[in-house]
Amino acid sequence: MSSCYVNKMNGGLVRNRSQADKITDKRYVQKNRLSKRSDQAFLERGYGEDFEVERAAFKSFEQSNDVIGKTKVPMWKIEEKIQKLGNWLNGADIDMPEWMFSKAMRSARVKYTDHSVLRIIQILGKLGNWRRVLQVIEWLNIRERYKSNRLSHVYTTALHVLGKAKRPVEALNLFHAMQQEMCLYPDLVAYRSIAVTLGQAGYMKELFDVIDSMRSPPKKFKSGALGKRDLGLEPDIVVYNTVLNACVRRKQWEGAFWVLQQMKEKDVQPSTATYGLVMEVMLACGKYNLVHEFFKKVQKSSIPNALVYKVLVNTFWREGKTEEAVLAVKDMERRGIVGSAALYYDLARCLCTSGRCQEALDLLNDPHALNGVLLIRVYEHGELYHCKKQKSVY
Numbered sequence: 001m002s003s004c005y006v007n008k009m010n011g012g013l014v015r016n017r018s019q020a021d022k023i024t025d026k027r028y029v030q031k032n033r034l035s036k037r038s039d040q041a042f043l044e045r046g047y048g049e050d051f052e053v054e055r056a057a058f059k060s061f062e063q064s065n066d067v068i069g070k071t072k073v074p075m076w077k078i079e080e081k082i083q084k085l086g087n088w089l090n091g092a093d094i095d096m097p098e099w100m101f102s103k104a105m106r107s108a109r110v111k112y113t114d115h116s117v118l119r120i121i122q123i124l125g126k127l128g129n130w131r132r133v134l135q136v137i138e139w140l141n142i143r144e145r146y147k148s149n150r151l152s153h154v155y156t157t158a159l160h161v162l163g164k165a166k167r168p169v170e171a172l173n174l175f176h177a178m179q180q181e182m183c184l185y186p187d188l189v190a191y192r193s194i195a196v197t198l199g200q201a202g203y204m205k206e207l208f209d210v211i212d213s214m215r216s217p218p219k220k221f222k223s224g225a226l227g228k229r230d231l232g233l234e235p236d237i238v239v240y241n242t243v244l245n246a247c248v249r250r251k252q253w254e255g256a257f258w259v260l261q262q263m264k265e266k267d268v269q270p271s272t273a274t275y276g277l278v279m280e281v282m283l284a285c286g287k288y289n290l291v292h293e294f295f296k297k298v299q300k301s302s303i304p305n306a307l308v309y310k311v312l313v314n315t316f317w318r319e320g321k322t323e324e325a326v327l328a329v330k331d332m333e334r335r336g337i338v339g340s341a342a343l344y345y346d347l348a349r350c351l352c353t354s355g356r357c358q359e360a361l362d363l364l365n366d367p368h369a370l371n372g373v374l375l376i377r378v379y380e381h382g383e384l385y386h387c388k389k390q391k392s393v394y
Helices: 019-044 048-056 075-091 098-107 114-126 130-141 151-164 168-179 188-201 204-215 237-250 253-265 272-284 288-301 306-319 322-334 341-353 357-365 372-387
Strands: 005-009 012-016
Touching (some): 075 098, 075 114, 098 130, 114 130, 114 151, 130 151, 130 168, 151 168, 151 188, 168 188, 188 204, 188 237, 204 237, 237 253, 237 272, 253 272, 272 288, 288 306, 306 322, 306 341, 341 357
Antiparallel strands (some): 005 012
16 A cells, blocks of 8 residues: 555545555656666666676576686696696507596596597697597597597698608598598598698698598588588699699609699699609609709799709709709809708719719818708718729619
């Protein structure tokens, strides 16, 4: 009976609205309006943010991760746990039972997210333990609680580890597994990784199969909502260079011309590294005249790099043209290009072959020859050439 009062009339109770009630209601409405205006002005002055902070304190545990009892773990502690787990996995017996491996993974108290899994794989990759990397991926595949948004990145990182470990067969098996699932289907980074691995191993047929799969994805992915994603890709200059790497290993000079023709048709401009690899193919196949022709092409289109000069010095050495090799290195130094230790090593062998051992030994004091480890070998082999009366030991 807040705004009414009780009055006796004829022995009964009657509820009447008096003038006082109406006045009270009017004052309440006016006060309510003033309160709203005051709140609005308060918010306009910028003080409303404090109320938002206060309201956040009353959120449930499901709504907020910042409430008491859910303090965030510092990143350095997370990294410390990951490093400890990675080092333990690297040192543990690779033939340990599956249940023991699973127990060790669970007892590490690491929350397995995309970041933590990638870090574990990277740590094991640096340690060269590619077998353990595959075991971690197998364990994650059977773990129902592991929900990944970037699982393809995990597999691509594992591909890179297998490539660094020079395991082309295992890398190719993992790549084929990626091609079977839409969420794992390889992107350009994955194609580059497997191409580099196969190219360095000289797996020519498998490399061409990978290129074909880039251009023609499986038909089963061409329908459905996820199938709207364009899976078809064209090889880029990195992939074409890996084919040239395979041609060096297989000594197939025809493949080098095929690569150049494909790049021309696809309007991909060859780089200096591309021409350097083509020259390596021709050197491996004994086609020295073609090495010099491609060197002239490089000079017309760009500035030769250290790789190009290394191939050129090796070619002059094979041809017995010692003076031309020396002039090529001087031309490189004049251009301000820093040659590798392997280049000066090849130059020293070339000098020793022609009986100019002292010049080869003088390279030890050459300011352009920066790497001392290989040059010590030059000194030793220079003495060998001298003792064997200028007969090459290679």
